[in-house]
Amino acid sequence: MKIKELALENRVTFIYEDTESASKKPISSNFEDDSFSSRKGLNELIFDAKLGKFDTLFVYSHDRLTRNVHESLLLKYLFKKLNIDVVYCRPGEDLNTQNQKINEFFDHLLNNIAQLEANLIGARVKLGNEYKIKNNLWAGGPPPYGYKLNKGPKGRTTLKVSAIEAAIVKEIFNLYLSGCSPKIIAELIREKYPENNDRKWTVNSIKSIISNESYLGYIVWNKKGGARNPVKHTNPIKSSKITENEIISNEIWEEVKKIKSLIRNNPKFLSTPFLLKDFLVCGDCGKKLKCKNNGKGKKRVYYCDNDKGKWDFCIDAKEIEEKIISKINERITDLLSDEKHYDEFYNAYVKKHEEKIGLLKKQREELYEEYKSVIAELENCEKEIFELTQTKHDVDMEKDKTQYVLLDSLKEFKSFLCINKEIIEKKLERNAEKQREPLISKEKFKEKINKDTKLLDSISKKLDSNIYKRYIRILLLNTIEKIIITHDKNVEIISLYFS
Ligand SMILES: [Zn+2]
Missing domain, CATH: 3.90.1750.20 (Putative Large Serine Recombinase; Chain B, Domain 2)
Structure with missing residues (x-):
């Protein structure tokens, strides 16, 4: 492991340790200035990092590394890309001690590093x-x-x-x-x-x-x-x-x-033989009921595995499934037969729609905050690049390699920020698009329900029972929140659409 120590305790020296030669030698000792381009120490740090002189950096505290938010973001980006671990030595100091908001913001951006690579490769074909x-x-x-x-x-x-x-x-x-x-x-x-x-x-x-x-x-x-x-x-x-x-x-x-996305997280959601899995809840302790298949010829059961005694509460699966599905069927038929029920159904839908729009608005605000931060960061970055290129006439860049590397890093960081800006813009666009989705009119809604129930009819008649089961799972997903069942087999169905 190649290690670099930076500003341990109150020393402002950083030490580069080569474990092979087992010798420590100081390379720089200056941390007086706060402006990036003139901070020789920091430039050298970046230079050494890029040359692969170390893969772990020990530093006393965050503010010892840099007090400047923008510098801190650039360093975070570089270290992440170069696979360099940073260890903070002050007791109680860890990654999260730093401004939490900045951390979160930056973690969002870092997710897009892989994309940066892909974008750079495909950039030319893409343009046309x-x-x-x-x-x-x-x-x-x-x-x-x-x-x-x-x-x-x-x-x-x-x-x-x-x-x-x-x-x-x-x-x-x-x-x-x-x-x-x-x-x-x-x-x-x-x-x-x-x-x-x-x-x-x-x-x-x-x-x-x-x-x-x-x-x-x-x-x-x-x-x-x-x-x-x-x-x-x-x-x-x-x-x-x-x-x-x-x-x-x-x-x-x-x-x-x-x-x-449901199937991605729960691959057996539709294919499970237990039609009520994930919906049945124990009325005594509130836990979801577990399922057990006892093998061929034996009964399938739902049970509560709460500590009281595992097999205390055990229900015949087939029996309860038939009971509940016929109950739901009844309610849906009921719903379709009466104008008043339709209204209830539609109102529930309107409420859901409003909730969705509310959520989208909140997401938009968050995205916009992120967007503003990226823009501010980008401006800073451009300013740094501008200043560095301006000094070109005074300083011989060939001699000052650290300046070169810094400029290079800043340019790379800039394209990273640009891509993030683009990604957030696209997210904002999609968000606006979703917010524009209209509320379906009552008439259209009626049509849709009728179509859905017709679909149910045709499927139950024409197709084999496996497909019917999958359909029932989707129907439950769309209509039921949970089904509470007690020891004495009292059943309560919790649904947005019917009570
Ligand atoms: Zn229980």
């Missing part, structure tokens, strides 16, 4: 295509499924919806929303549209369809880095929304996204 995309033109290559190319003059190619393919895309999204897995969807589509089998529907092609933002009416490019760079770019280039190219509504897209 970005121009096209921003002008709602297709950048080249085969169109996404659901669209055809529309060749205009001077290579101005646009996308146009292909009606037949668009219908299949819609069906794929709806099947996914009704609980079908990509594998089941691929089978269903292959079977239903044999004339379309040149597409060779697979799990992956279904997955890529339900993840493709093109269907919202955008032209999206750079989703994947191609064969050379298969890493997925988190921020693809996107055109503005082209309304006539919209195949999937925002609302459906958001629902699909919700299910995808």
